[in-house]
Amino acid sequence: MKNVLLADDDPNIRALVRYVMTREGYQVLEAQDGAEAVKVMGQSRIDLAVIDVMMPQMDGFELCGYIRQHYDIPIIMLTAKDQLPDKERGYSKGTDDYVTKPFEPEELLFRVKALFRRYDRVSSDTIRLNRITIDRQNIEVTDGQTVLLLPMKEFELFAQLAQYPGRLFSREDLIRLVWGADYEGDDRTVDVHIKRLRQRFANYADDFTIQTVRGIGYKIEVRGK
Known part of the structure; x- marks a missing residue:
């Protein structure tokens, strides 16, 4: 059984979401504010x-x-605001999805299930982007016929993005996850590595694309997914 944390100060919203989630077999743990959520x-x-x-x-x-x-x-943010700056701030903080109040409970449920499917991909050491296969254990990338050799940081960056197709990573996220929290260089190094990855995989645009979200960061979109 999967555990879903629900942090909302509105008891009516919590009751509604709890009903829908428990009906689908999820266990809901509730918090009425962020501080309580941290404790949970x-x-x-x-x-x-x-x-x-x-x-x-x-x-x-x-x-x-x-x-x-x-x-x-995975993180879904609930908001009564539907303005672009609020969504931009949320995505820059690392949310995966947004649901604007008022919302249909079934829509939230669909989004929860979609995020679980996306995140379940990381349970394997092998990540597939149509023809491209990333073998994290052997540090290899192949298109089924040829092994594509990548420098270590390019491989780690590529694998990090590919683990969560559709998820937006800020430059700060990628620096922390790939280069480490103690990295003292410019975060524009991410842009340089992304440019190199795009060049390497220019012939695989039918399989996936590395997309830029201006002012925030990058994500991989898989074709046909």
């Missing part, structure tokens, strides 16, 4: 977080940033 995560295994933006003590943006620093789980 320290006490129980959480597989996915649904968090409201506007909460007392620690708001959804702060909580999202905290989760991204300490956990590798």
Whole structure:
């Protein structure tokens, strides 16, 4: 059974989401603000977080940033705001998806299931992007006929993005995940490595693309997915 963290200060929203999620077999752990959510995560295994933006003590943006620093789980943000700057801020903090209030419970459920499917891909050492296969254990990339040799940092960056197709990573996320938190160089090194990856895989645009989200970062989109 998968555990879903629900952080929202509205008890009616929590009751609605709890009903829909438990009906589908998920266990829901609730928190009424970000600070309480942090405590819940320290006490129980959480597989996915649904968090409201506007909460007392620690708001959804702060909580999202905290989760991204300490956990590798899908995040959906609930918000009454449907403005681009709010979404940009949420994605820059590491959220995977947004649901705007008021929302249909079934829509939230569909998005939860989609994120679980996406994240379940990382359970294997092998990642497939149509013709391209990434073997993380042997540090190899192949198109089925030829082994494509990548420098280590390019391989790690490529594998990190490919693990979560459709998920947006900020430059800061990628620096921390690939180069390490103690890296002292310019985060534009990510742009340089992305450019090289695009050049290497220019002939595989029918399989996947590395997309730029201006001002935030990068994500991989798999064709036909």
